[in-house]
Amino acid sequence: MKVSDKLRQAADSKRPYFSMEYFPPKTEQGLANLYDRIERMSRLGPMFVAVTWGAGGATAQRTLELCGACQGVFGIETVMHLTCTNMDRKKVDEALEGAKEAGIQNILALRGDPPRGSEYWTACEGGFEHAVDLVRHIRDKYGDYFSIGVAGYPEGHIESSDKEQDFEYFVEKVEAGADFVVSQLVYDAEAFLGWERKCRARGIKVPIVAGVLPIQSYQSFRRLAFLTKVHVPEDLRQKLEAAKTNDQAVKDLGVEHAVATVRRLQEAGVMGVHLTTLNLEHSVQRVLAALGMAESPAAAGALSGPSAALPGPSVALSGTSAVQGVERQLWDDFPNGRWGDARSPAFGSADAYGAMLKFDAQGASRVWGQPRALEDISQLFVRFVRGEIPSLPWSDEPLMGETERIRDELVRLNELGYWTLASQPALDGVASTDATHGWGPRGGYVYQKAFVECFVPSRLFPAFLSRLQSASGRITYYAANRQGDFMTNAQQSDGTALTWGVFPGRAVVQPTLIDKMSFLAWRAEAFQTWRDWAAMFPQASDESRFLLGTANDCWLVNVIDNDYKMSDAIWQVFH
Structure with missing residues (x-):
């Protein structure tokens, strides 16, 4: 009928x-x-x-x-x-x-x-x-x-x-x-x-x-x-x-x-x-x-x-990323990251109803400038982290409140040429009622590992990868480029937990994690966004050629410091 x-x-x-x-x-x-x-x-x-x-x-x-x-x-x-x-x-x-x-x-x-x-x-x-x-x-x-x-x-x-x-x-x-x-x-x-x-x-x-x-x-x-x-x-x-x-x-x-x-x-x-x-x-x-x-x-x-699920935390994203916000047995109750759990029917829902960039060419140039060199990209990200501009091609909104705790370090990373898309500070038993970091029922405590996701130009990548590998055991990383090359030292196929909470009368809840499938799905989106941005400029322009070349040149990397009690240690692998 x-x-x-x-x-x-x-x-x-x-x-x-x-x-x-x-x-x-x-x-x-x-x-x-x-x-x-x-x-x-x-x-x-x-x-x-x-x-x-x-x-x-x-x-x-x-x-x-x-x-x-x-x-x-x-x-x-x-x-x-x-x-x-x-x-x-x-x-x-x-x-x-x-x-x-x-x-x-x-x-x-x-x-x-x-x-x-x-x-x-x-x-x-x-x-x-x-x-x-x-x-x-x-x-x-x-x-x-x-x-x-x-x-x-x-x-x-x-x-x-x-x-x-x-x-x-x-x-x-x-x-x-x-x-x-x-x-x-x-x-x-x-x-x-x-x-x-x-x-x-x-x-x-x-x-x-x-x-x-x-x-x-x-x-x-x-x-x-x-x-x-x-x-x-x-x-x-x-x-x-x-x-x-x-x-x-x-x-x-x-x-x-x-x-x-x-x-x-x-x-x-x-x-x-x-x-x-x-x-x-x-x-x-x-x-x-x-x-x-x-x-x-x-x-x-x-x-x-x-729902019986606990309300989850909001990961401090400076761009949408492969960070997942889910409880392992309840796929849909923690939709904090871009993609969610890869097993969920709702995996990738934020991408299902349209492309990311809605600026016209004039608006993109006004907010993001006319990049022609790597330093232009670094300064764009620095301005975003400092709150001087409201968005990036990878992020519709300003940074979240908990980023204030690590803002200075993020500025330093972007000045060095690591263009940060997502991040969160380490937490060791913060009260669940904390106005900035808390989540879940009252009377509980929340924990999280320090995490940074960034684009890394190829000139920095070999030395950076060597430092990541030398810190294996303490550092878990995922890395991929636009051409499809992928590497990780993650040992568990079901992902790496970033955030968890302990609450009265409940089992430990792990609402935020990263795994290979969601990271690779985000990789495709993240590199496509370079091309979307390039399309804001005339095809033969210096800006378009530069942005397309940068997309082909850099790696997408996320870094997890598994020692959540060492709140500042993650920054060492970047320096």
Whole structure:
């Protein structure tokens, strides 16, 4: 049954309904575990599920595989996202034929994010320029076989400077043959309702489903809000700011706000919500249980109460890194690092909804300058560590509070040419209530090993590696370059713990660790960011050539000092 038919039936009955969105995991373990998760969540009774599509077809095969499983194995009506970024007509038609073969009759037609390494989006030869072109192509070639959905932007598309013109583009997209609309994420219910009324007044009659994402962590919320530029109510922002060091409190706020948002939408007659899960289940289940919308109350209630996991620490990142924030048996409850646990379906969720760099060329030059020499890079990182600029290409936000403890050393490292992306100081039994370093229940103590992750130019790398190897046993390191060379002295395949806590009546908790799989996944992202930055400059410019050459020249290295009682010893291997 087509999603559009289901939506019409729901509208006639005026009953609340929901759908869920997943993305293809980065690892085989994550995909296998996502299948188990989808099977559990299907018992909640979603009207349909949607699966994202990577820009340029980057996840094409895995998206089709996941869609086929949802439709054919789990029996859930499935919507396949399809973007036209860097996709010629042949690729688009191959994707649509693959969807037909898998029994998929529902497509969410999107333009998508710019391909990585491109300053601005441009259509490839023989491709499509806008989502409306994709809608028309599907209708012209496949008639009514597919139910076509499109995206709606209640607050305007991020790239549009004229909201009224943006709205007219949206109307054109619907009139081209769309059967339903899924909106951008909604944090302000009133903003959505005003836009929805405007749509109806303009004559748009197709169903409009509101996009809702229960906030999972402070960092992911800040990142998505930054990338989408949606309005966040000030009271929610203040509450999140006050709770940002307590992961469980942030999750609770996320559930509370999502429930309140959906209730307000329902009061106004908007019965449908599209829940962006980020491949996580606990918060979504709690939201549905609180709203009484799950078909299986037992399934929703099983995880609807506060999580048994402890709120985790926030590693002091000066860039997003391979640092993982998870409890080993509860993959999803410590989402402090970029990637999370490689076994989790949510592994890499921060990367699933768009590229990192959202500056235009002028903005990048204004904040990060026009680098043409290694010293320019060193000074850029020094300025960031000192708080003189708000971001780096690898970091959307300023340094965290605990970095103050090691700021002087980080400045020295960057002046020497070690460009630091992530760091944390050693801690030996700090109270869990400590305002800067504490986490977890009251009455406990937290510990952490000193850690530094950095880019190291090849001129420094041989001597640096020799010092790391001579300190083997005390120092654990991971190192890789863009060409794929990798080395480590880690002995344990399941990773190296960086942070742990001891609390009354509980086992020791290890919420932060590093392992090979997550480090290598971050390596690919970190080196791609050099290329993204280079693309901000003309192709033949000195800046572009220098940044691409630097990406090929340097190593990504992270260093863990296993002796957490020697708080200053890690710096010796850099000097």
